[in-house]
Amino acid sequence: MTYPLRKSDSGFAADILDGLMGVPKTLPAKYFYDARGSLLFEEICDLPEYYPTRVETALLKRHAREIAARAGEGVTLVEFGAGALKKVELLLAALPVPAAYMPIDISGEFLESQAAALRARRPGLVVRPVVADFAVADLPPLRAGERRIGFFPGSTIGNFDPDEACAFLRRARNTLSAMLVGVDLVKAPHIVHAAYNDAAGITAAFNKNVLLRINRELGADFDPASFDHYAFYDPRLRRIEMHLVSKTDQRVEVLSRGIDFMEGEPIHTESSYKYTVGDFQDLALAAGYLPAAAFVDGDRQFSLHWLEP
Numbered sequence: 001m002t003y004p005l006r007k008s009d010s011g012f013a014a015d016i017l018d019g020l021m022g023v024p025k026t027l028p029a030k031y032f033y034d035a036r037g038s039l040l041f042e043e044i045c046d047l048p049e050y051y052p053t054r055v056e057t058a059l060l061k062r063h064a065r066e067i068a069a070r071a072g073e074g075v076t077l078v079e080f081g082a083g084a085l086k087k088v089e090l091l092l093a094a095l096p097v098p099a100a101y102m103p104i105d106i107s108g109e110f111l112e113s114q115a116a117a118l119r120a121r122r123p124g125l126v127v128r129p130v131v132a133d134f135a136v137a138d139l140p141p142l143r144a145g146e147r148r149i150g151f152f153p154g155s156t157i158g159n160f161d162p163d164e165a166c167a168f169l170r171r172a173r174n175t176l177s178a179m180l181v182g183v184d185l186v187k188a189p190h191i192v193h194a195a196y197n198d199a200a201g202i203t204a205a206f207n208k209n210v211l212l213r214i215n216r217e218l219g220a221d222f223d224p225a226s227f228d229h230y231a232f233y234d235p236r237l238r239r240i241e242m243h244l245v246s247k248t249d250q251r252v253e254v255l256s257r258g259i260d261f262m263e264g265e266p267i268h269t270e271s272s273y274k275y276t277v278g279d280f281q282d283l284a285l286a287a288g289y290l291p292a293a294a295f296v297d298g299d300r301q302f303s304l305h306w307l308e309p
């Protein structure tokens, strides 16, 4: 690790117990991403129903030159929640060689292997992976003359509540020269619904994987088969909610504590907010940025925002 960022994994046990003992029961979405969860998420990105990756990739390809021109030369590129390091390749293809690329991701093993693969593909690129929860990671202050561009694709910003999203953008602002953010747009509910209820059941496996992780890391005895994956779009809140719903009355042991579930009781595992272009620009303004450019596909499914502090 190159920078002294705060790590978050020491809080796993406390966060899981807090969430499962709360009313209603919740689990933080960031804990989906162990090695298997990261791979399942990559499978989701390739699903026919999951439009965000396809549409964002097309937008990045179409506007790569303009984005590169806005980014400038000799920049440090920081990616928040970097995953498989695929989308950044589209920027790297258009950018003059950046001074360094710093992918930040909570899934350590996965990040290290993806960083090694990227170095092999691009031997001239300085890759400095940082294993951390990007939501709380403290980037070092900008040095004089340094130009640092934040890259936050995939609408991962939608996994924050709007207040948290605003707070995240505000914190990142002091340490960046500009930021490119991918944001999923409000659209017909059935399209969003299908993206989180794929026919192949990959999203269900991704959702249930967090229970396997809790079993493995905290010695719990969840039976994933006794929970249903349940995801629905709430058009008033403009968000998908993912839940795991208990099929029966049951007790699960987590760290020697009995957690009781009633038949039909949900664990809320993720929210994924959708924005209009205008609403996201208002959020960026509230966080202290100038929303300098927005790129949107012809079907208005997804947007990329260039924000300047």
Ligand code: AVI
Residues within 6 Å of the ligand: 044, 154, 155, 156, 157, 158, 159, 195, 196, 203, 270, 271, 272
């Ligand atoms: C990472 N994040 C933006 C994804 C989303 O769409 O909210 C995670 C995901 N959950 C279910 N499918 C994909």
